Amino acid sequence: xxxxxxxxxVCGVVGLGAMGMGIARSLKRAGLEVVGCDVSAAxxxxxxxxxxxxxxxASALAPRCDVILLVVVNADQVMSVLFGDxxxxxxxxxxxxxxxxxxxxxxxxxxxxTLGQRLDQAGLLMLDAPISGGAAKAATGELSVMxxxxxxxxxxxxxxxxxxxxxxxxxxxxxxxxxxxxxVNQHLAGxxxxxxxxxxxxxxxxGIDGRALYRVITQSxxxxxxxxxxxxxxxxxxxxxxxxxxxxxKDLNIVxxxxxxxxxxxxxxxxxxxxxxxxxxMGLGREDDSAVVKVYAATGGxxxxxxxxxxxx
Amino acid sequence: xxxxxxxxxVCGVVGLGAMGMGIARSLKRAGLEVVGCDVSAAxxxxxxxxxxxxxxxASALAPRCDVILLVVVNADQVMSVLFGDxxxxxxxxxxxxxxxxxxxxxxxxxxxxTLGQRLDQAGLLMLDAPISGGAAKAATGELSVMxxxxxxxxxxxxxxxxxxxxxxxxxxxxxxxxxxxxxVNQHLAGxxxxxxxxxxxxxxxxGIDGRALYRVITQSxxxxxxxxxxxxxxxxxxxxxxxxxxxxxKDLNIVxxxxxxxxxxxxxxxxxxxxxxxxxxMGLGREDDSAVVKVYAATGGxxxxxxxxxxxx
Numbered sequence: 051x052x053x054x055x056x057x058x059x060v061c062g063v064v065g066l067g068a069m070g071m072g073i074a075r076s077l078k079r080a081g082l083e084v085v086g087c088d089v090s091a092a093x094x095x096x097x098x099x100x101x102x103x104x105x106x107x108a109s110a111l112a113p114r115c116d117v118i119l120l121v122v123v124n125a126d127q128v129m130s131v132l133f134g135d136x137x138x139x140x141x142x143x144x145x146x147x148x149x150x151x152x153x154x155x156x157x158x159x160x161x162x163x164t165l166g167q168r169l170d171q172a173g174l175l176m177l178d179a180p181i182s183g184g185a186a187k188a189a190t191g192e193l194s195v196m197x198x199x200x201x202x203x204x205x206x207x208x209x210x211x212x213x214x215x216x217x218x219x220x221x222x223x224x225x226x227x228x229x230x231x232x233x234v235n236q237h238l239a240g241x242x243x244x245x246x247x248x249x250x251x252x253x254x255x256x257g258i259d260g261r262a263l264y265r266v267i268t269q270s271x272x273x274x275x276x277x278x279x280x281x282x283x284x285x286x287x288x289x290x291x292x293x294x295x296x297x298x299x300k301d302l303n304i305v306x307x308x309x310x311x312x313x314x315x316x317x318x319x320x321x322x323x324x325x326x327x328x329x330x331x332m333g334l335g336r337e338d339d340s341a342v343v344k345v346y347a348a349t350g351g352x353x354x355x356x357x358x359x360x361x362x363x
Numbered sequence: 364x365x366x367x368x369x370x371x372x373v374c375g376v377v378g379l380g381a382m383g384m385g386i387a388r389s390l391k392r393a394g395l396e397v398v399g400c401d402v403s404a405a406x407x408x409x410x411x412x413x414x415x416x417x418x419x420x421a422s423a424l425a426p427r428c429d430v431i432l433l434v435v436v437n438a439d440q441v442m443s444v445l446f447g448d449x450x451x452x453x454x455x456x457x458x459x460x461x462x463x464x465x466x467x468x469x470x471x472x473x474x475x476x477t478l479g480q481r482l483d484q485a486g487l488l489m490l491d492a493p494i495s496g497g498a499a500k501a502a503t504g505e506l507s508v509m510x511x512x513x514x515x516x517x518x519x520x521x522x523x524x525x526x527x528x529x530x531x532x533x534x535x536x537x538x539x540x541x542x543x544x545x546x547v548n549q550h551l552a553g554x555x556x557x558x559x560x561x562x563x564x565x566x567x568x569x570g571i572d573g574r575a576l577y578r579v580i581t582q583s584x585x586x587x588x589x590x591x592x593x594x595x596x597x598x599x600x601x602x603x604x605x606x607x608x609x610x611x612x613k614d615l616n617i618v619x620x621x622x623x624x625x626x627x628x629x630x631x632x633x634x635x636x637x638x639x640x641x642x643x644x645m646g647l648g649r650e651d652d653s654a655v656v657k658v659y660a661a662t663g664g665x666x667x668x669x670x671x672x673x674x675x676x
Contacts, residue, residue, distance in 0.1 A: 159569055182583055194583060219579045221571070230569040231579050237562045238585030241631065245554040248631050249547050252618070255627050256472055256543040258534070266532045266544050270495055270507060272551030274587035305565070314568050314663035318554065318561050321634040350627035 058082055058209055059150070062111035062118045064131055066093040066104075069154070069181065070121030072188025073214050078102060079191065080213035085114055112144035117210055118151050121181075124300060125157040128165065147173040150206045154181045154195075158304050159230040160311060166199075166225030175203040178225035180232035181215075184293065192216035196235070198228040233308060236301040237319050242276035243298065243339050244322035249277075250284055251346030260285050260355055283340040287357035295342060296335040298326045371395055371522055372463070375424035375431045377444055379406040379417075382467070382494065383434030385501025386527050391415060392504065393526035400424055425457035430523055431464050434494075437613060438470040441478065460486040463519045467494045467508075471617050472543040473624060479512075479538030488516040491538035493545035494528075497606065505529035509548070511541040546621060549614040550632050555589035556611065556652050557635035562590075563597055564659030573598050573668055596653040600670035608655060609648040611639045 059082070063074040066088035074097060078084045086097045086104040094104035105111060108131045111118060118141060120128050132151065134140035142151075151169055153162065153176060162178045169176040177199040187193045191214050197204070198221045211218050221227040249272070253263045264285060268278050283289060302323035309316045329335070329342045346352045372395070376387040379401040387410060391397045399410045399417040407417035418424060421444045424431060431454060433441050445464065447453035455464075464482055466475065466489060475491045482489040490512040500506050504527050510517070511534045524531050534540040562585070566576045577598060581591050596602060615636035622629045638655050645661065647654045659665045 184584075196579060217582065219575075221575060221579070227569075227571060230566065230571050231576060233569075234562050234566040234571070234576060235580060235583050235585040237565060238558055238580065238587070238590065241554065241558040241562075242585070242587060244631050245551055245558070248629050249550045249554075252550060252622070252625075252627060252629065253543065253547040255625050256540075256546075256621070258540060258543050258547070262532075262534060263544060263547060266509060266534075267548060267551065269530065270548050271497075271588050271592070272548040272555070274551070274555060274590075275584050277551065277587075279584070308569070309565070312565075312568050312663070314565060314659065314665070316561050316565065317634040317637060318557050318631065321630040324630060346627065350625070352627070 059117040059206065060085070060115045061210060062087055062108075062115035063121060064108050064111070064118060065121040065123075065127075066090070066097055067121065067123075068185035069188045070119070071097065072185055073119060073121055073154075073193070074102060075100070075189065076191030077210065077213045080209075082209065082213060085111055087111055108141050109139065109144055112141055116146060116149045117206065118145065118149065119154060119210070120151065121154045124155060125161045128153060128155055128157060128161075132165070133168070142169060142172045142174060145174060148175065150175040150177065150203060152177045152179050152207055152210065153225070154179055156180050156232055156236060156301055156304065157229055158308055159226050159233060160308070162229035163224070163226040175200065175206060176225050177203040177207045178228035179207070180228055182232070182235060187216070188214070195219065196221060196228045196231045198222035199225055233301075233305060236298075237305045237316070239276055240298045240302045240305070240326065241318055241322045242274040243280055244325045244342055246274065246277040246281055247284070247325070247340065247343035248346060250281060251343060251350060251352045254354070255350060255352045280340040283338055284343050285355050287355045289334075289337040289341040291336060291338045293339050294336050295326055295329045295339050298339050299323070299330050299335065302326060372430040372519065373398070373428045374523060375400055375421075375428035376434060377421050377424070377431060378434040378436075378440075379403070379410055380434065380436075381498035382501045383432075384410065385498055385503075386432060386434055386467075386506075387415060388413070388502065389504030390523065390526045393522075395522065395526060398424055398427055421454050422452065422457055425454055429459060429462045430519065431458065431462065432467060432523070433464065434467045437468060438474045441466060441468050441470060441474075445478070446481070455482060455485045455487060458487060461488065463488040463490065463516060465490045465492050465520055465523065466538070467492055469493050469545055469549060469614055469617065470542055471621055472539050472546060473621070475542035476537070476539040488513065488519060489538050490516045490520045491541035492520070493541055495545070495548060500529070501527070508532065509534060509541045509544045511535035512538055546618060549611075550618045550629070552589055553611040553615045553618070553639065554631055554635045555587040556593055557638045557655055559587065559590040559594055560597070560638070560653065560656035561659060563594055564656060564663060564665045567667070568663060568665045593653040596651055597656050598668050600668045602647075602650040602654045604649060604651045606652050607649050608639055608642045608652050611652050612636070612643050612648065615639060
């Protein structure tokens, strides 16, 4: 099933959203044969207009591909693509033995472990490979991948990882640790965004100039990657989504569920989750995650900077 | 009262702890005349053995100094030094008119504002000048100062700030904004330490190797200045205090009190405060602030790395 002319795998990319589209383009640019898959005709057309091949149904990938990248939103979508909707018509039963599933979604480590066992029973390889870096790094093939899986899975994935990632962290020889490390990153990322919003709200409420505050904090011990990256959205009043509020509602709920499984209380992540949930409850779920600051505007009388220009909402 | 031979101010440094001692040494090294003040005979002896002058009572500074630096722990100590213990025998009534008080403690912005008004009424200048950078930067004269005050206060403070600081942020022309910006920094610093501890606890509890996790996170969007700086203490099992748990109990309570004054709910800082309070309740108040991770060990069955060697506790 490999591309006979090159010996390289043929890759199916399931999910042509911001991340999946970037990955599909990076693989194609690197000379790999790629088939995109998305229920959205508009997404398929975008990739097709660039010369890409597309299918609407994941099952159509099975006869053509020996590597499947799952770049979908959550564990339910992963399970649905692989195992069908209770009708056992998923990809896992259709792929040729020895094919590789690269699972890129943020899922609970327990889900990644279960998935690995089920795919192994189906005669398939799996790389647990959540991704980090956002749409920009996906587009340039410079993602970070937090990966775990067997040496065979890593070996088969190598040309694909080379094309899509600047950094591949090898975190273990079974599925699970990749998702665990991604979950720790999402814990911190979510808490830091909520903390950045809360701290900016405090500063603005005390009458401090937002840009002066940003200058000082980014040079001080209170800085974080997220503070530095997201606070400019607040200062510009620009909440167009690069990564949406509802992503952190989802990911911090995975943190919550995992803490529940492990009986590990995590009150700091829990409070951040409540703030994202409140933002989503205000109807802001599809705005940029920095819009969590609007919870503080609504509840604490904080005056936020207005949008700079009409292109920002 | 200035040093007649140089025209430079004579500086009294109240509080010869880790920060005050470093500042006193930096001022002396820069050629300023310095008188240290501490109730601890041991601290005075340390500075005297290096050729420094010391007094035990702050009132003894009044006839000799025209700049007073307050490098004490909290607002109560600031008030006690300046206004006495209800007996009106504080420095504020004893200093010559036009003398300058540089207030370096982390206090509520409302305290800094009140202080500025009372000192103004006493005919004194005040610079609201909380410091950041830790004992190491204090020792080398490379602190960050978050400063606000009148142009006259800044002018008189200039040679002192030159000697003690690498960076002076000018945040306003009255006392208050300096303390406000410091408070925002402490909000973030405290939340980020608690979040780092909680995230490491999650990772360790899931069976991830701590050093591998540190390597990945410090290269990822979940990174913070505090994660990078404090997690090595956890990995080394070394909780000797560089900055103590009780400092964040104090500072996050100032955040809490300020939120109460402003009616601004800050649940993320509040949850971090509770974790530092729990650590203090476990008897860890004087350990390094990274010891907040022991709350997770105690409540979530997280196995923490042991100390590397016998010099670590």
